[in-house]
Amino acid sequence: MTEDVEEFTEDDELYEHHRIVVDKGQSLLRIDRFLMDRLPNASRTKIQAAIDVDSVRVNGNLTKASYKIKPLDVITISLPHPPRETDIKPENIPLTIVFEDDELLVLNKPAGMVVHPAHGNWDGTLVNALVYHFQHLPTSRNGNIRPGLVHRIDKDTSGLMVIAKTEYAMTHLARQFFEHTIERTYNALVWGIPNPPVGTITGFIGRSVRDRKVQTIYDDETKGKWAVTHYRTLEELRYVALVQCKLETGRTHQIRAHLKHIGHPLFNDAMYGGDRILRGNPVGSYKAFVDNAFKLIPRQALHAKSLGFTHPRTRQWLQFDSDLPSDFQAALDKWRKLLDNSQ
Template identity: 65%
Template sequence: MAEDLELLEQDEQELFEHLRIEVDKGQALLRIDKFLMNRVENASRNKIQNAIDAGSVLVNDNVIKSSYKVKPFDVISVVLPDPPRDTEVYPEDIPLDIVFEDDDVMVLNKVAGMVVHPGFNNYTGTLVNALTHHFNQLPTLPGNAGRPGLVHRIDKDTTGLLVIAKSEWAMTHLAKQFFDHSITRKYVALVWGDIEQDGTITGYIGRNLKDRRVMTMYDDPENGKWSVTHYKVLERLGYVTLIECQLETGRTHQIRTHLKSIGHPLFNDAPYGGDRILKGTVFNKYRQFVDNCFALLPRQALHAQVLGFVHPKTKQYLNFEAPLPEDFRLALEKWRAYSSSSTQEQD
């Protein structure tokens, strides 16, 4: 009996590592609760402090307090009594906007706010949870466990087209097209400022050393992955510009990072500084107008509008286009009206 109790106590004390962070050598001293807020998605400071108080946050395998200051080369672990669920996917009956479907592929129009695949703090409500409900079994790429059917992704608050592979054959052939950059991907974006001419942005994209939630451009290939975005002006609206971005590569936050790097962040893209008034007047009426636009479009103004690829079985080239979602369209109409009235006043 005593032996059984001892084993039970050992089982109850077993902890599983859910998150591991190796602190960069250039990290300045910073309270660990603030440090983790910049690296754990959807976690408030209160939740982080509660986890620290519960002994679920370790630094160099030691329990610490919220006042602990992170130093270069620290190893931070978030440990919990339940095993990680990164590769465990639960089916959920979530409606999907299906644009096209046959035995091999499905093209979806993703709504804003939907995470594509499960991950830390996002185990439910994702596109993969929905796909798992709709299909008995979907293929996965090697090293991509927990993401059935996915050959690419778009950000949580970006809307638009995604192609899903429904067979091993389709996944292999679609993945090859993405690798060869032969997939057509065009996005519509509303950006701050007046972009003077069409162009191409290139550079290496990697994690920001101070805030791991966002990406940054680097000159050194050791700090990131090569990226290419072509853009052209669709409509000039004074203090903002509607553009089309065509991806040649598909890095994390590529368009968002690229546009910020040239001084034209996406409208209302908070992590990249677009949720502030970056161009325009100082008048209260203008500030109220921009706030109203932010309220209509409470996310980055980015929509994956066009997706084209060669069907893996028929070899026919398929091209799909998704109309602007309502929130994007309404905000754009307000900017058009504002730009038109400003032009008339000047005339």
């Protein structure tokens, strides 16, 4: 599966592999030549290619192969895979499993849990838990160690995930993701009331040139990958709304970027600007109310609520639904109470 399986086969994150602080006495030298001497088995062509795809930074900034390094420059080299991805520590972390058989399992991931070990998050991840609880889980394509994973959801997004327990299930489920036959709906609490209340958001999603951690929407196919989100407003709550999002594609941060693109960022989504008051006058008792709502759900208000797919062996359609987690429900109820009190 080399295509666009949701957030799994995409190079959606960059992990730091090398950090080099240039010596005080270093003379001016092109960065590609400098790195050839510092990195074993790295050709100049490979280094230039890494620079071209923004994997090399100097003092936190993008650079060019012609840049001449200076004393005390900090050079970082980041790649799309964790530097220790073959070193996964099994951990006895409880899992909320809603379905399991010999081929697969469906679980409800809590908010705050990272799916795969990465720079800064080597422990406490879903993969660490899977390696502990289930032996001989299949790996992904090209030998990368991602036990059982055919898709991912963000650290601070909660909800349903399917995990493959056999190579056959891995291949079959990955094909369903690629062909967009997996049905996934998310519940999102957003700022503002979408108009129209039902619609489809499209565009090419790619990394922002200003912040590589953030995805943005382009109208140029060379800058991103095509993405489609269907949304439906479930409940209007004056300043916010409960929205259902149905994914047709599965790009990195797709819902978060799409909803910001149409002017309705997720409630308390710090990365996409939803962690400040975007509707209503941000003063007095209303400001205190919103601040308290932020405390109830200290993350983006996004939950993977339903998941449907064809079972790899039986070919039976399986459909799963999950309740909103307590933090999401508490914030939603607080907004409902505010609306009731104002009527």
